Amino acid sequence: xxxxxxxxxxxxxxxxxxxxxxxxxxxxxxxxxxxxxxxxxxxxxxxxxxxxxxxxxxxxxxxxxxxxxxxxxxxxxxxxxxxxxxxxxxxxxxxxxxxxxxxxxxxxxxxxxxxxxxxxxxxxxxxxxxxxxxxxxxxxxxxxxxxxxxxxxxxxxxxxxxxxxxxxxxxxxxxxxxxxxxxxxxxxxxxxxxxxxxxxxxxxxxxxxxxxxxxxxxxxxxxxxxxxxxxxxxxxxxxxxxxxxxxxxxxxxxxxxxxxxxxxxxxxxxxxxxxxxxxxxxxxxxxxxxxxxxxxxxxxxxxxxxxxxxxxxxxxxxxxxxxxxxxxxxxxxxxxxxxxxxxxxxxxxxxxxxxxxxxxxxxxxxxxxxxxxxxxxxxxxxxxxxxxxxxxxxxxxxxxxxxxxxxxxxxxxxxxxxxxxxxxxxxxxxxxxxxxxxxxxxxxxxxxxxxxxxxxxxxxxxxxxxxxxxxxxxxxxxxxxxxxxxxxxxxxxxxxxxxxxxxxxxxxxxxxxxxxxxxxxxxxxxxxxxxxxxxxxxxxxxxxxxxxxxxx
Amino acid sequence: xxxxxxxxxxxxxxxxxxxxxxxxxxxxxxxxxxxxxxxxxxxxxxxxxxxxxxxxxxxxxxxxxxxxxxxxxxxxxxxxxxxxxxxxxxxxxxxxxxxxxxxxxxxxxxxxxxxxxxxxxxxxxxxxxxxxxxxxxxxxxxxxxxxxxxxxxxxxxxxxxxxxxxxxxxxxxxxxxxxxxxxxxxxxxxxxxxxxxxxxxxxxxxxxxxxxxxxxxxxxxxxxxxxxxxxxxxxxxxxxxx
Numbered sequence: 067x068x069x070x071x072x073x074x075x076x077x078x079x080x081x082x083x084x085x086x087x088x089x090x091x092x093x094x095x096x097x098x099x100x101x102x103x104x105x106x107x108x109x110x111x112x113x114x115x116x117x118x119x120x121x122x123x124x125x126x127x128x129x130x131x132x133x134x135x136x137x138x139x140x141x142x143x144x145x146x147x148x149x150x151x152x153x154x155x156x157x158x159x160x161x162x163x164x165x166x167x168x169x170x171x172x173x174x175x176x177x178x179x180x181x182x183x184x185x186x187x188x189x190x191x192x193x194x195x196x197x198x199x200x201x202x203x204x205x206x207x208x209x210x211x212x213x214x215x216x217x218x219x220x221x222x223x224x225x226x227x228x229x230x231x232x233x234x235x236x237x238x239x240x241x242x243x244x245x246x247x248x249x250x251x252x253x254x255x256x257x258x259x260x261x262x263x264x265x266x267x268x269x270x271x272x273x274x275x276x277x278x279x280x281x282x283x284x285x286x287x288x289x290x291x292x293x294x295x296x297x298x299x300x301x302x303x304x305x306x307x308x309x310x311x312x313x314x315x316x317x318x319x320x321x322x323x324x325x326x327x328x329x330x331x332x333x334x335x336x337x338x339x340x341x342x343x344x345x346x347x348x349x350x351x352x353x354x355x356x357x358x359x360x361x362x363x364x365x366x367x368x369x370x371x372x373x374x375x376x377x378x379x380x381x382x383x384x385x386x387x388x389x390x391x392x393x394x395x396x397x398x399x400x401x402x403x404x405x406x407x408x409x410x411x412x413x414x415x416x417x418x419x420x421x422x423x424x425x426x427x428x429x430x431x432x433x434x435x436x437x438x439x440x441x442x443x444x445x446x447x448x449x450x451x452x453x454x455x456x457x458x459x460x461x462x463x464x465x466x467x468x469x470x471x472x473x474x475x476x477x478x479x480x481x482x483x484x485x486x487x488x489x490x491x492x493x494x495x496x497x498x499x500x501x502x503x504x505x506x507x508x509x510x511x512x513x514x515x516x517x518x519x520x521x522x523x524x525x526x527x528x529x530x531x532x533x534x535x536x537x538x539x540x541x542x543x544x545x546x547x548x549x550x551x552x553x554x555x556x557x558x559x560x561x562x563x564x565x566x567x568x569x570x571x572x573x574x575x576x577x578x579x580x581x582x583x584x585x586x587x588x589x590x591x592x593x594x595x596x597x598x599x600x601x602x603x604x605x606x607x608x609x610x611x612x613x614x615x616x617x618x
Numbered sequence: 619x620x621x622x623x624x625x626x627x628x629x630x631x632x633x634x635x636x637x638x639x640x641x642x643x644x645x646x647x648x649x650x651x652x653x654x655x656x657x658x659x660x661x662x663x664x665x666x667x668x669x670x671x672x673x674x675x676x677x678x679x680x681x682x683x684x685x686x687x688x689x690x691x692x693x694x695x696x697x698x699x700x701x702x703x704x705x706x707x708x709x710x711x712x713x714x715x716x717x718x719x720x721x722x723x724x725x726x727x728x729x730x731x732x733x734x735x736x737x738x739x740x741x742x743x744x745x746x747x748x749x750x751x752x753x754x755x756x757x758x759x760x761x762x763x764x765x766x767x768x769x770x771x772x773x774x775x776x777x778x779x780x781x782x783x784x785x786x787x788x789x790x791x792x793x794x795x796x797x798x799x800x801x802x803x804x805x806x807x808x809x810x811x812x813x814x815x816x817x818x819x820x821x822x823x824x825x826x827x828x829x830x831x832x833x834x835x836x837x838x839x840x841x842x843x844x845x846x847x848x849x850x851x852x853x854x855x856x857x858x859x860x
Contacts, residue, residue, distance in 0.1 A: 130824035130825060130827070131824050134821075134823075134824055202824075204821050208781075208782060208820070208821065209781075210780065210781045210782070210798060211781040211782065211821065211822055211823055216740075216780070216781055216823055301797075301798040301799025301800075302798075302799070306799075307781075307782060307797060307798065307799070308797065308800075341679075341688075342681070342687055342688055343688055343689075343690060343691065344690055344691075344692050346691060346692070346693055346694075347692075347693040347694070347697075347698050348692065348693065349693070350693065350698045372784060372793050372794055372795050372819075373795045373797065374776075374794055374795060374797070374800075374802035374804075375797075375800070378720060378724070379713075379716075379717060379720070382713065382716055383709075383713050386709035386712060386713055387706075387709065389705060389709055390702060390705050390706050390709065393664075393701060393702075393705040394698070394701060394702060396668055397668075397697070397701040398693075398698075400668060400671050400672050400675065401691075401694075401697065403672070403675040403676070403679065404671060404675050404679065405675075405679055405688055405689065405691075406675070406679050406688050407679070407680075407681040407682075407684060407686075407687070407688050408675065408676065408679050408680045408681055409680070409681040410680075418672075418676065421668075421672060422669070422672075425665060425668055425669070426665070429661045429664060429665065430637075430661075432657070432661075432709070432712070433654070433657045433658075433661065436653065436657060436712065436715075436716040436719075437716065437720055437724070438649070438650045438653055438716065438719045438720055438723050438724070439650060439653060439654050439657065441650065441723070441791065441792045441793055441794070442639065442647075442650055442654070442788075442791035442792065442793075444784075444793060444819070445784060445786070445793070445819040445820055445821075446819070448637065505637035506637060506638070508637070509637045509638055509639050509640070510640060510788065511640070511786075511788025511789070511815075511817075513786065513817060513818070513819045513827075514821075515821040515826060515827075516826065516827035517824075517826075517827045518827050518828075519827070520815075
């Protein structure tokens with residue numbers, strides 16, 4: 067104990083300079099998570115503006131230009147300034163801890179990744195200072211609409227440059243994650259003892275490595291079109307607008323799995339801990355993760371069914387097949403809970419909420435994978451509802467679950483259960499209220515990216531329900547912020563393993579010391595901390611039997 | 619958790635009613651609608667297979683005051699095989715249904731009796747009847763009206779003058795992009811007379827939300843006389859302007 071206290075004293079209080087210059091994966095992880103959450107709040111405010119504008123027919127809050135900027139920046143921020151760095155932040159903090167490493171394989175490269183990401187994010191956001199405002203081309207930037215002829219603002223050029231910088235940051239980060247998992251594992255941790263979250267990060271990193279360079283190339287081509295007289299995407303000069311869609315979605319669909327796989331990993335960590343059972347079918351969940359990653363490269367053109375230029379049967383069956391490994395994960399999660407000893411602390415609430423909501427996002431994904439049905443629903447609110455169903459019910463729910471689960475490890479403090487339950491309840495109800503009406507709006511034929519809509523009573527009511535739900539989501543975020551602020555006002559009081567968990571990050575103090583571990587328990591399964599706990603309990607029982615220490 | 623269960627059940631219930639397709643106005647739309655119904659039935663089965671044991675587990679397998687460790691089941695090969703094979707068969711079935719409907723709704727026939735060339739532009743539509751040279755064109759709201767006969771195939775040739783647009787009639791349950799520099803050919807048969815709202819579905823710039831059009835479906839004889847008289851009126855109008 068004395069040793070611990072002395073070490074704690076020896077660590078200086080982190081000043082600004084420490085944060086700016088740190089190459090410690092834990093500091094960098096916190097920087098990623100904090101910036102991602104700030105961007106999440108900003109992207110959320112843009113979403114609120116969109117919903118308020120659509121609350122009644124007619125343009126009230128903004129004009130058509132402003133509306134285009136709102137949905138462009140909302141989508142860009144949520145995908146690339148929130149979801150991607152949130153995954154990178156969790157991976158940065160927990161991947162080295164889960165494999166018993168002292169840091170990432172390349173700590174300086176790690177710091178470079180973060181600062182490059184932040185620079186790219188700020189370049190994208192600097193569009194707000196441009197004369198014509200920020201990018202107004204949709205987060206998918208379809209050409210020729212994104213060409214200089216049609217999108218005149220410099221905000222679009224800044225968007226292209228910032229996106230390329232962030233893509234570069236992600237590529238560097240993925241190299242680092244892959245190298246760390248392959249080379250820095252603690253003795254005894256074979257690949258089939260690596261925690262499931264880390265496995266998901268590994269597959270995510272491979273996806274980034276193969277998909278982000280394609281995006282970067284496409285962005286540079288479009289920038290060349292806009293600024294340097296190239297004609298890659300201009301049909302009148304022999305360019306091809308469809309090429310952009312192929313390149314964008316060859317990145318864009320793996321990107322969807324980049325922002326969901328790590329969060330599948332989070333769910334696969336939380337459910338066993340709060341069910342008191344090992345993850346059912348651990349190896350099958352890993353195989354399923356690898357399969358999802360591999361298939362994610364063969365489905366991109368399901369975003370292009372109505373272009374009239376892609377093979378519909380091929381991309382349809384490829385899309386359907388992804389449901390099989392995803393289903394394997396689902397069944398294994400349910401089987402993990404089956405006959406467990408379930409308790410419902412906040413992390414488990416979010417995990418179960420994830421199971422209920424993500425299921426419907428997956429199902430509507432299969433529905434949209436059928437080209438004839440997509441002919442009806444493509445580019446309508448049905449797709450908007452589906453993508454928020456998987457990204458909120460999946461990514462955001464699991465992100466909040468991860469925050470409640472790992473907050474003790476991140477800070478040595480625990481988030482309030484009471485505030486956490488309010489937060490969860492508001493988000494569950496808010497999600498249902500916001501997005502179920504959007505499924506109906508889409509089926510009814512309301513296209514997405516419409517600044518205004520006809521004054522049809524059904525559409526008005528459905529839009530108002532959706533807006534009310536969005537407000538509930540906004541208000542429902544406040545308990546989380548309050549819980550974080552309240553927790554940080556108290557001194558750290560959490561033990562190494564507050565949840566009786568399984569993986570190696572729980573074998574060190576909360577928060578961990580500078581180089582993570584003083585001792586590492588023997589690793590003989592994918593649950594070393596569980597094994598150590600059982601061994602300690604057995605030793606205690608033996609000692610009681612021998613009369614060495616008094617029984618309870 | 620009780621709240622979560624109720625909301626979860628609510629999701630299932632609302633999904634059963636939300637996301638319903640409208641009554642389609644075309645032969646192809648009816649095929650698509652039937653396919654969607656098939657998918658919804660499969661979806662309900664899948665949801666039940668996952669949610670029933672999940673809910674049961676939440677209700678019956680709570681920790682309570684039992685501190686003991688449950689049996690540490692690590693997996694079961696037979697179960698893994700089962701929940702790989704059965705979903706694979708299910709998606710194979712969905713794929714067969716998809717192929718059947720796709721063959722029926724996405725097979726344009728060059729000999730279709732009514733042909734219309736559609737050109738989209740920022741922000742309006744131009745519908746040209748090559749049989750007589752008639753052009754129905756307009757920008758903004760309410761946009762142009764295109765008249766079609768019912769009970770006979772209509773073949774559209776779609777292209778764009780500038781950016782990508784998408785021809786979308788919600789009650790036809792159908793849309794197809796209009797790409798600059800390319801032509802897309804689609805075909806459908808309207809079987810319910812009436813007027814149908816159409817609109818652009820691919821984001822094409824600031825006024826994207828204000829480029830609707832109307833499809834008016836009439837009997838074949840009415841269509842023939844409308845085409846003749848409107849073509850004559852347009853030619854006469856053009857003459858008088860000249």
